Amino acid sequence: MHRVSRSSGRSPDRAASRAARQAARRVQSGPSLGARLRRDRVMLLLVLPGFLFFVVFHYVPLLGNVIVFQDYQPYLGFKDSPWVGLGNFSVFAEPDFYRALLNTLKFAVLQLVLFFPAPIGLALLLNSIISPKIKRFVQSVVYLPHFIGWVILISISQQLIGGTGLLPQFLGELGLPRVDLMTSSGFFPWLVTLQLIWKDAGWGTIIYLAALLNIDTEHYEAAAIDGADRWRRLWHVTLPGIVPVTLLLLILNLGSILSVGFEQILLQRDAVGADAAEVLDTYVYFHGVLDGQWGPAAAVGLVKGVIGLVLILGANKLAHRLGHEGIYSR
Amino acid sequence: MKTSQRPPWMEAPTKAGLAIKGMVIAVVCLLVLYPFVNIVATSLAGESEITRRGGIIPLFPSEPTLAAYKTIFAGGVVSHALLVSAGITIIGTALNLVVTIALAYGLSRPIVGGRFVLTCVLFTMLFGAGIIPNFLLIKALGLYDSYASLIVPGLVSAFNFLVLRNFFQNIPAELLDSARIDGAGDLAILLRIVLPLSKAVLAVVALFYAVGHWNAFFNALLYLSDTGKWPLPLVLRLYVLQGQPVGGATESPGEAVASIQAVQMAVVVVALVPILCVYPFLQRYFTKGVLTGAIKG
Numbered sequence: 001m002h003r004v005s006r007s008s009g010r011s012p013d014r015a016a017s018r019a020a021r022q023a024a025r026r027v028q029s030g031p032s033l034g035a036r037l038r039r040d041r042v043m044l045l046l047v048l049p050g051f052l053f054f055v056v057f058h059y060v061p062l063l064g065n066v067i068v069f070q071d072y073q074p075y076l077g078f079k080d081s082p083w084v085g086l087g088n089f090s091v092f093a094e095p096d097f098y099r100a101l102l103n104t105l106k107f108a109v110l111q112l113v114l115f116f117p118a119p120i121g122l123a124l125l126l127n128s129i130i131s132p133k134i135k136r137f138v139q140s141v142v143y144l145p146h147f148i149g150w151v152i153l154i155s156i157s158q159q160l161i162g163g164t165g166l167l168p169q170f171l172g173e174l175g176l177p178r179v180d181l182m183t184s185s186g187f188f189p190w191l192v193t194l195q196l197i198w199k200d201a202g203w204g205t206i207i208y209l210a211a212l213l214n215i216d217t218e219h220y221e222a223a224a225i226d227g228a229d230r231w232r233r234l235w236h237v238t239l240p241g242i243v244p245v246t247l248l249l250l251i252l253n254l255g256s257i258l259s260v261g262f263e264q265i266l267l268q269r270d271a272v273g274a275d276a277a278e279v280l281d282t283y284v285y286f287h288g289v290l291d292g293q294w295g296p297a298a299a300v301g302l303v304k305g306v307i308g309l310v311l312i313l314g315a316n317k318l319a320h321r322l323g324h325e326g327i328y329s330r
Numbered sequence: 331m332k333t334s335q336r337p338p339w340m341e342a343p344t345k346a347g348l349a350i351k352g353m354v355i356a357v358v359c360l361l362v363l364y365p366f367v368n369i370v371a372t373s374l375a376g377e378s379e380i381t382r383r384g385g386i387i388p389l390f391p392s393e394p395t396l397a398a399y400k401t402i403f404a405g406g407v408v409s410h411a412l413l414v415s416a417g418i419t420i421i422g423t424a425l426n427l428v429v430t431i432a433l434a435y436g437l438s439r440p441i442v443g444g445r446f447v448l449t450c451v452l453f454t455m456l457f458g459a460g461i462i463p464n465f466l467l468i469k470a471l472g473l474y475d476s477y478a479s480l481i482v483p484g485l486v487s488a489f490n491f492l493v494l495r496n497f498f499q500n501i502p503a504e505l506l507d508s509a510r511i512d513g514a515g516d517l518a519i520l521l522r523i524v525l526p527l528s529k530a531v532l533a534v535v536a537l538f539y540a541v542g543h544w545n546a547f548f549n550a551l552l553y554l555s556d557t558g559k560w561p562l563p564l565v566l567r568l569y570v571l572q573g574q575p576v577g578g579a580t581e582s583p584g585e586a587v588a589s590i591q592a593v594q595m596a597v598v599v600v601a602l603v604p605i606l607c608v609y610p611f612l613q614r615y616f617t618k619g620v621l622t623g624a625i626k627g
Contacts, residue, residue: 044442051433058459061459061466125355125358129351141362142358142362156366159598230340305460
C-alpha cells in the first residue's frame with residue numbers, strides 16, 4: 001500500500017499502471033493473511049483440536065527420544081537424568097538384541113512370502129465367482145476375522161490347536177502323536193503367519209478387488225477374440241492390471257516390516273519363550289517399560305522407527321524410478 | 331440364470347473347474363466360520379459332556395446349558411470389564427468422531443495453513459515416536475491408570491481422517507456454494523449438508539474406531555496397573571490365555587457345573603457378540619470406506 005502512495009508524485013500514467021499491476025498481483029496471491037484468517041476462522045477452529053492432538057501425542061513424544069542419550073531415571077526426569085552420549089547404543093552389540101532382530105527378520109520374511117500374496121490369490125478367486133449373490137456372501141465371510149481382536153483370536157486358536165484342543169484330540173483318535181502347536185517354538189513363526197492370514201487375508205482383498213473391477217472388460221473381450229484362453233487372459237490382462245496396487249501395498253508393507261504383529265506375539269511369548277518370540281517391539285517393552293532400562297530400549301525403538309522411515313521412502317523412490325506412482329507423487 | 335450373468339466372450343466353465351473352485355471356496359468359508367461354531371458349542375456344553383468327549387464339542391452339545399454364562403456373570407469381574415469396555419467404546423468412539431470429522435472437514439477445503447497441518451498429520455503415518463516416549467508422555471500428563479489413557483492417545487487415526495477428508499472433498503462444490511449463497515456459514519454447511527451426505531462413510535469410520543476400542547489390549551496393558559479398571563481383552567487374557575480360574579463361582583449342588591473350558595469359551599463369546607451383532611449391518615459399506623481412504627491417500 002505505501003508503495004502506491006510513494007509513487008503518487010510521479011507521472012499519473014505510470015502510477016496508474018503500477019497500481020493496476022499491484023492489484024493484479026493481489027488478485028493472484030489472494031486476500032491478505034489477516035483477511036484469510038478471518039474468512040477461515042470457523043474452519044481453523046474446527047481443525048484446532050485435531051491439530052493439537054497430533055502435536056501433543058505424535059510430535060511431543062518425538063522429543064521424548066532425548067532419553068536415548070541419557071541414563072534415564074523416572075524419579076529424576078528428563079532434566080536431571082545424567083547424559084551418557086551414545087552410551088545406550090552399546091545395546092546394539094548385545095546378544096539379546098540380535099535375537100530380537102533375527103526373529104523380527106524371520107517373521108518379516110515369512111509374512112512377505114506367505115501373507116502378502118494371500119489376498120491377491122483370494123481376490124482372484126473371489127473375482128472369478130460369477131454369481132453376485134455367492135460372491136457377496138463369501139466376501140462377508142472372509143472380511144469378518146479382520147474385526148476379531150488378537151486376544152480373542154489367540155483364545156480361539158488355543159481352543160482349536162492348543163494342547164487340549166480340537167486338533168491334538170483328533171490326531172490322538174487317529175493314533176497319531178498329539179502335537180501342541182501353540183507351545184512349539186519351532187512352529188511359532190508359522191503359527192504367527194497362519195494366524196495373520198486367517199485374520200487379514202480376506203480384508204486385504206478389498207483393495208485388489210477394486211483394482212480388478214477397474215480393468216476394462218474390453219481388454220478381456222479383445223483377448224478372448226484373439227484366442228487367449230482363461231489362463232492367458234489372467235497372465236496378460238488381469239495380473240498387469242493389479243501390478244500398481246500391489247507395488248503400492250508392498251511399499252507400505254516395507255515401512256512397517258520391523259513391526260511384525262506386536263500384540264499377537266506379545267500375547268503368545270509366554271507360551272513359546274523369549275528365544276522364539278522376542279521381536280524388536282517386545283524387546284523394547286520388556287527391557288524398557290518392565291525392566292526399567294529406559295535409555296537402551298528407547299534407542300532400539302528409535303532406530304527401528306528410523307529404519308522403517310528410510311525403507312518406505314527408499315521403496316517409494318524405487319517405485320518412481322520404475323515409472324510407478326508410489327505412495328505419493330512427485 | 332448362470333449363463334445370462336456370464337459375459338458372452340467368456341467360455342463356459344468346465345465341470346471339473348467349477349467343482350474345484352466350489353470346493354476351494356467352501357473350504358475357505360469353513361476355515362473362517364468353523365472356529366466360531368466350535369467355541370459357541372463348547373461354551374454351551376456341560377461339565378459331564380466335556381469330560382466324556384475329552385474337551386471337544388465339534389458341532390453342538392447334546393445337553394446345552396447356560397451354566398458357563400451364569401458362572402462368569404456371578405463373579406462380577408467379567409461383568410465389570412464388560413461395562414468398562416462398553417463405556418470406553420461408546421465415549422471413545424463419540425470423541426473420535428467429533429474430532430476426526432472437525433479436522434477432516436476443516437482440511438477438506440484450502441484454508442490458511444491447511445497444507446502444513448495436513449503434512450503434519452500424514453507424516454505420523456510414516457514415523458512414530460515409539461513405545462517408550464509415548465509411555466513417558468502418558469505418565470507426564472498424569473493420564474497413567476486413568477480411563478482417559480485408553481481414549482486420548484488414539485483420538486484421531488490418520489487413516490480414518492484420510493477416509494473422511496477424501497469423502498468430504500468429493501462432495502460436489504455446487505451443493506456447498508449454493509448453501510453459502512443462501513447465507514449458511516461453514517459450521518451450518520457441515521451440519522446440514524456434509525454430514526447428512528456422509529452417513530455411510532461415517533458408519534464405517536465409527537465401526538473402525540469402535541472395534542479398536544473394543545479390542546484395545548496393548549494400551550490397557552501399558553497404561554493401566556489397576557486391575558479394577560481392566561477392560562474385557564485383559565480379563566480375557568487372564569482367564570483364557572493365562573488360565574486363571576474365573577473367581578466367585580458358587581456352585582450349588584444339583585445344578586449343571588460349568589467346566590473350565592466352557593467358562594473360558596463363554597468369555598470369548600461374550601467378547602465376540604457385539605462385533606458379530608453390528609458386523610452384518612455395516613459390512614456392505616466397507617469397500618467404499620476402505621477405498622476412499624486408500625486410493626487417494
